[in-house]
Amino acid sequence: LAVVIGKTTSCLPGPEGAEEHVFGATAVNDVTARELQDKDVQFTRAKGFDTFCPVGPCLATGLDLGRSRVRGRVNGEVRQAGTTEDLVFSVAYLVWYVSRVMTLFPGDIISTVTPSGVGPLRPGDETEVEVEGVGILANPVVEGQGA
Numbered sequence: 001l002a003v004v005i006g007k008t009t010s011c012l013p014g015p016e017g018a019e020e021h022v023f024g025a026t027a028v029n030d031v032t033a034r035e036l037q038d039k040d041v042q043f044t045r046a047k048g049f050d051t052f053c054p055v056g057p058c059l060a061t062g063l064d065l066g067r068s069r070v071r072g073r074v075n076g077e078v079r080q081a082g083t084t085e086d087l088v089f090s091v092a093y094l095v096w097y098v099s100r101v102m103t104l105f106p107g108d109i110i111s112t113v114t115p116s117g118v119g120p121l122r123p124g125d126e127t128e129v130e131v132e133g134v135g136i137l138a139n140p141v142v143e144g145q146g147a
Contacts, residue, residue, distance in 0.1 A: 001025055001027070001028075001065070001068055001070055001084055001111075001112045001113050001131050001134075002025065002026050002027065002028040002055060002109045002110065002111045002112065003022045003024075003025050003065065003091055003094075003095065003109070003110050003112060004022065004023050004024050004025065004026060004059055004107065004108070004109055005021055005022060005023060005095070005104045005105065005106055005107065005108040005109075005110070006021060006022060006023025006024070006106055007021055007023075007106055008103065008104070008105055008106065009021040009095065009099045009103070009104040010099055010102075010103040010104070011099060011100060012095070012096045012099045012100070014096060015090065015092040015093045015095075015096040016092070017092075018091075018092040018093070018095040018096040018099070019065065019091060019092045019095065021095055021099075021104070022065070022091065022095060023059070023061065023106065024059045024060050024061040024062075024063070025059070025060055025061075025063050025065060025068070025131065025133070025134060026055055026056060026057075026058065026059050026060065026109070026131070026134055026137075027055070027056065027057070027129045027130070027131040027134050027135070027136070027137040028053060028054070028055050028109065028111045028129070028137070029053065029054045029055075029127055029129045029137055029139055030047070030053060030111055030114055031047070031049075031051075031052040031053065031121070032046050032047050032052075032118075033045065033046045033047075033049065033052075034046070034120070049144060050144070051139075051144065053111075054137060054139050055109065055137070056137050057134070057135045057136065057137050058134060058135055060131075060133050060134045060135075063132075063133040063134075065084055065091045066084055066085065066090065066091070067083060067084060067085060068083060068084045068131055068132045068133060068134075069081075069082075069083050069130075069131075069132040070082055070083065070084070070113055070115060070129070070130070070131050070132070071115075071128075071129070071130040072115065072117065072118075072127070072128070072129055072130075073127070073128040073130070074119070074121065074125050074126070074127055074128075075125055075126055076126075076128075079117040079118070079119055080114070080115040080116065080117035080118065081115055081117070082113065082115030082116075084112070084113060086113070086115065087112060087113055091112060094110055094112060095110065098110055121141045122141060123141055123142055123143040124140075124141065125140070125141040126138060126139070126140055126141070127139050127140075127141060
């Protein structure tokens with residue numbers, strides 16, 4: 001689940017009311033090259049390749065961001081399943097926290113949740129991220145430029 005900011009937000013005093021700064025939600029496929037994450041001990045290359053963070057299929061408004069179901073599938077098999085109730089920090093807390101570090105502008109995206117069950121992907125796989133009320137973000141896995 002990714003939340004999309006709706007108005008300029010900076011240094012909120014607390015999480016209370018932070019969701020008023022959220023315009024809507026969408027799905028994000030937060031791909032990570034784990035072998036590079038382990039090798040580099042940080043995320044720059046592991047998450048920075050072209051195509052590693054597709055977003056979509058639409059922007060949904062009016063959702064209950066505290067109770068959205070999220071599923072990740074590879075080749076039709078469910079690998080991840082959870083709800084935003086499982087979040088360690090609520091959407092409001094995340095918006096507040098990030099606003100204390102940087103100014104958020106309309107259209108900025110905060111990626112919120114990755115349920116357990118991540119695993120390797122191979123060329124030819126088809127990934128799907130489904131967010132209740134948003135839809136399904138489907139992407140093929142293709143061989144790309146390497147590390």
